[in-house]
Amino acid sequence: MENKEAQLRLAGWFPRTHAQRQLTIDGVMGPNTAMAIGNFQVYVRLPLTGLLTDATVRELNRLGDPDNSTSHFTWNEFKSPRDSSQLYRVSVWQAVANLRMLMWNLEGLRAKLGDQPIHINSGIRSVPYNTQIGGASDSMHMYGLAADISVRNKTPREVAEGAAQCGFSGIFVYPGHCHVDLRARIGRPWVWDFTA
Numbered sequence: 001m002e003n004k005e006a007q008l009r010l011a012g013w014f015p016r017t018h019a020q021r022q023l024t025i026d027g028v029m030g031p032n033t034a035m036a037i038g039n040f041q042v043y044v045r046l047p048l049t050g051l052l053t054d055a056t057v058r059e060l061n062r063l064g065d066p067d068n069s070t071s072h073f074t075w076n077e078f079k080s081p082r083d084s085s086q087l088y089r090v091s092v093w094q095a096v097a098n099l100r101m102l103m104w105n106l107e108g109l110r111a112k113l114g115d116q117p118i119h120i121n122s123g124i125r126s127v128p129y130n131t132q133i134g135g136a137s138d139s140m141h142m143y144g145l146a147a148d149i150s151v152r153n154k155t156p157r158e159v160a161e162g163a164a165q166c167g168f169s170g171i172f173v174y175p176g177h178c179h180v181d182l183r184a185r186i187g188r189p190w191v192w193d194f195t196a
Contacts, residue, residue, distance in 0.1 A: 012108015
């Protein structure tokens with residue numbers, strides 16, 4: 001597995017503290033990547049080495065699906081059946097790559113929340129569909145970088161607290177759900193709002 005691919009898959013296991021930090025996906029296996037590897041190794045009950053061992057790669061591969069989604073998330077659950085457009089704020093190729101990154105961060109959040117299934121209320125949105133439903137004019141949903149989620153037996157605030165430990169740079173608490181996104185991946189400032 002290439003280093004950048006490993007970092008993309010491990011991003012949801014970093015930093016594991018309530019901090020506005022994300023794992024850089026640059027192929028350099030430095031101390032932050034070692035921390036993410038170690039957090040993942042603890043989760044899958046492997047010896048804690050902080051190194052990308054063969055066993056660690058096998059476990060990362062086990063969480064992936066052949067269609068490039070992840071084992072707990074499918075492409076279809078992120079797109080509304082009422083949204084027939086493929087006009088996004090980025091190319092379709094980039095939107096798919098962003099959505100894949102989002103899935104891997106959500107895998108880390110799912111693990112952080114005790115392996116509780118995460119329900120996707122809203123995922124990727126085309127520009128016309130986002131306008132139709134009254135979404136924000138520069139919503140991260142139109143980049144494939146956002147999801148509105150809910151978790152059974154967890155309050156939106158509890159989900160947000162978990163997301164704050166999994167590299168999400170946009171977190172908003174709403175009645176009934178939590179919005180998470182990866183806005184910092186496209187150079188936007190971090191915004192966490194847990195006040196609702």
